[in-house]
Amino acid sequence: MTRTGLSPLAWLDDVAVERRAAGLRRSLKARTPVGADLDLASNDYLGLSQHxxxxxxxxxxxxxxxxxxxxxxxxxxxxxxxxxxxxxxxxxxxxxxxxxxxxxxxxxxxxxxxxxxxxxxxxxxxxxxxxxxxxxxxxxxxxxxxxxxxxxxxxxxxxxxxxxxxxxxxxxxxxxxxxxxxxxxxxxxxxxxxxxxxxxxxxxxxxxxxxxxxxxxxxxxxxxxxxxxxxxxxxxxxxxxxxxxxxxxxxxxxxxxxxxxxxxxxxxxxxxxxxxxxxxxxxxEPRRAQRVLDRAAELAAVCGVDEVPSSAVVSVILGAPEVALAAATDCLEHGVRVGCFRPPTVPAGTSRLRLTARASLSDEDMALARGVLTDVLFPS
The missing domain is CATH 3.40.640.10 (Type I PLP-dependent aspartate aminotransferase-like (Major domain))
Structure with a gap:
């Protein structure tokens, strides 16, 4: 069988189709310099990137x-x-x-x-x-x-x-x-x-x-x-x-x-x-470290996570990648940006929302997070 004329990258099309079918296709989304959304996805735990x-x-x-x-x-x-x-x-x-x-x-x-x-x-x-x-x-x-x-x-x-x-x-x-x-x-x-x-x-x-x-x-x-x-x-x-x-x-x-x-x-x-x-x-300002944990505990309670977080990370396991991606998209449409972890980052069947607490989250921020997360995770 001749390979003349066959692109050496043709196999990428098949891989892309497989990933899309499995709900694992990823894409880049640019954010604006000053985001209008509440960010619960970044790793800026102490809120210092804009300090x-x-x-x-x-x-x-x-x-x-x-x-x-x-x-x-x-x-x-x-x-x-x-x-x-x-x-x-x-x-x-x-x-x-x-x-x-x-x-x-x-x-x-x-x-x-x-x-x-x-x-x-x-x-x-x-x-x-x-x-x-x-x-x-x-x-x-x-x-x-x-x-x-x-x-x-x-x-x-x-x-x-x-x-x-x-x-x-x-x-x-x-x-x-x-x-x-x-x-x-x-x-x-x-x-x-x-x-x-x-x-x-x-x-x-x-x-x-x-x-x-x-x-x-x-x-x-x-x-x-x-x-x-x-x-x-x-x-x-x-x-x-x-x-x-x-x-x-x-x-x-x-x-x-x-x-x-x-x-x-x-x-x-x-x-x-x-x-x-x-x-x-x-x-x-050493108190910032404890404030991260305090905010993480509040987010976990909102999301129905029983275990008190040991870090800034709050993991809300939803199962299928499509379900997690839809929940993350729904949150963003309502003004709250959350992380979405799917395989291979996490094991199959454990796709999740990954929320991160920040020391700089205000009471107003938490009120918005509470309303959106409740509506998305526990629809009436």
């Missing part, structure tokens, strides 16, 4: 350092601003050092790959973020995926390994359900078996722990010598970028070995300046 001090921090960095960092941080992309922010962030969460990457995704890739590698074992929770999944795949280590939050399975994988080095990776707060990882129990297992623990605090920073210092800080593991923490700057800090925090030796090793750090252009100064200002707002 005047955060905007001023970004503008000042832009005017001082320029629009871009101009190169890899090993060449021209490292500024005093980057290092000042790293020091401040490490001090805030209780780590010895920090290293800023261009995104939370690349921070996870850099940390996991550089700290594992061929001849080592990586044990990963089944519901870790896609960036950690990709990092495991790129690590060239032997990877064992354990059931969600199953500490006994992690212990078995570590106890039965033949490799000298082992790394356990997990989110601290899982993004789809908002539940918390059993970090203390996992760390006990890691220490017993001589394994490193890497914890993604993307959804923990700014929400959990004293004044938003993260779940590791909350459970007493901040600064532990066998724990590495990764964060994103694009959620609670309202900016862009990521960071890896841990022992100074880890920072030194990542500068030498983490390809997403070595070969990527450094994070733009404006993003660093904004994140630095946002961190200072959190230091000055």
């Amino acid at each position: 005047p001090r955060v905007l001023d921090g970004g503008i000042a960095a832009l005017r001082t350092w320029g629009a871009g960092s101009t190169g890899s941080r090993l060449v021209t992309g490292n500024t005093e601003l980057h290092e000042d922010f790293e020091n401040a962030l490490a001090e805030f969460v209780g780590a010895e050092s920090a290293l800023v990457f261009s995104s939370g995704y690349t921070a996870n890739l850099g940390a996991v790959v550089a700290l594992s590698g061929p001849g080592s074992l990586v044990v990963s929770d089944a519901l870790t973020h896609a960036s950690l999944v990709d990092a495991c795949r790129l690590s060239r280590a032997r990877v064992v995926v354990t059931p969600h939050s199953d500490v006994a399975s992690v212990a078995d994988a570590l106890a039965n390994r033949s490799e000298q080095r082992a790394v356990v990776v997990t989110d601290s707060v899982f993004s789809a359900d908002g539940d918390l990882a059993p970090l203390r129990e996992l760390h006990d297992v890691c220490r017993r078996h001589g394994a490193l623990m890497i914890v993604d605090e993307a959804h923990g920073l700014g929400v959990r722990g004293t004044g938003g210092r993260g779940l590791l800080h909350e459970v007493g593991l901040a600064g532990a010598p066998d724990v590495v923490m990764t964060v994103t700057l694009s959620k609670a800090l309202g900016s862009q970028g990521g960071a890896v925090l841990g022992p100074a030796a880890v920072r030194d090793h990542l500068i030498d070995a983490a390809r997403p750090f070595i070969f990527d252009t450094g994070l733009a100064p404006a993003a660093v300046g904004s994140a630095r200002a946002a961190l200072q707002v959190l230091v000055d």
